[in-house]
Amino acid sequence: MGSGFSVLLPVYDGDSPEFLERSFDSVTVDQTRPPSEVVIVQDGPVRPELTRMLARLVDRSDVPVVLVEIPVNGGLARALDLGLERCSHEIVARQDADDISVPERFAVQVPIVEGGADVVGSAIEEFVVEGDGGLVRVPPVGHEEIERYARFRSPFNHPSVVYRRSAVRAVGGYEELPLMEDYWLFARMIHAGAWAENVVEPLVLYRVGAGAYARRGGTRLLQSEVELQRRMWRAGMTSFWSFSRNVAVRGVYRVTPEPVRRRAYRAAVRRDAEREAHTDQHTDQPGTTDAGQD
Template sequence: MTATDLSFSLLLPVYLGDRPEYFTRAFSSAVTDQIRRPAEVVLVRDGPISPALADAVAAAIAASPVEVRRVDLDVNVGLAVALTLGLAACRFDVVARMDADDISLPERFAKQLPAIEEGCDLVGTGMLEFNELDKILGRRVPPVGQAEITRQARFRDPFNHPTVVYRKSAVEASGGYRHLPLMEDYWLFARMIMNGATVRNLPEPLVMYRVDSGAYNRRGGLSLFRSELALQRRLLADRFVTPGQFLRNVIVRGGYRFVPVVIRRAVYRRMAVSKHTDTPQ
């Protein structure tokens, strides 16, 4: 199969909290600026959005070099349902994920699609984190290789969700996205691994991930601890983690949700993000 044989969909949800200027840049980076463009964009509007964001969406659709198909939801249903409905609307089995405030580097899909063509069901990449001033804060390097991805999946999400390209059929065979606030992707990827999916990560950062001032606040609190506990219980019930790993994860990952934000930021940056000094493109 040659690089031109495989068409794919780009799945991009947008909701009220997205900023118009970030959406415009995200859309352009994942469509117009790509060396290898998607065949279509499936844009899911998750509930009402601001007039300014609606104008940005309309302008992006009008200027898009590829077809944009909309899924407009009258109320905000949350990421899991929005992505499920968006996936159902995708015409192609291969689907690339994109968030409305991140930036895909021009070579992203040109480097990810060959792995899908070789037989992978799920392919992620590294990421560069950047802030509102376009300053690079660090680099997330994911685990590489099926065995290492599987090993690390028992302790943390081995994929950067905004970077993934996957086969819709493999997602659906694993039960699809299920509601679990801020843990939908980790739960899905764990089930895909349990279901025998062939997975791969490219360590190279091919997506720039926006980190705003409230990012570390959202990683903590009682509600996120409850999601963490629910996730770990499900992984234990599926025998993906052992009782010892379950206990370790509840203590370490769960306890992380209650430490002060300043400590949470320091721990996260030490464990998940390496320093990087490049500038954004």
């Protein structure tokens, strides 16, 4: 039997009680390899319906649940850091309150971390109504490819990651950077030498709503984007040329009208999927290099 692991699941007042219940079940009773505990972080006061759902989940769960209640909403970075402090295990899996993990998720990812990786993500499949399917966001595969990719875009789908708590703590944990705290964490981990892997199969169903594309743009996200690129450059993760290029290209994307941004995003997701499909075909041929190499 493998080692125990924790699931870290943040909740705030904007979450749906019904979606939370489905998300919780997907990482507990539905898993072929269930976790040893679920740490739920309640980030600030929540409305009565959500309070009742949290109490219900704690009461009926066969998997131990630790409920961490933060009196004032402080944002995702702080909630995740406080939750990590309460996790009892070295291996921690992230889960969002409106997403769904497929039953084999932990049986696939946790052994990779047990085998030596520090952080492991996966592809995610977008959906509006469960069962309908949608775009599959395929991440780069292989440590070297992930390391290269991280200089330009986040190499992980945050809701899909499983990581070592010690590797997160070694770089200072999550740091405040609205809407981009995950990318900044992963960039620091990889720069510090953490071993990174991704699974090409979609192990998380990622719920998208009417505001999904709007959240990928706007002034606030543009400011975070510029600050992220500045931090990466100053930390020696990117060159000044890369800093300038990233600010220009990604900055323009953040301020383009939503319909244009939607088309650009969908095109990029399809390109990533085609890239990995081509890589898989290439690596299946005798004598070719692995997926992490050019």
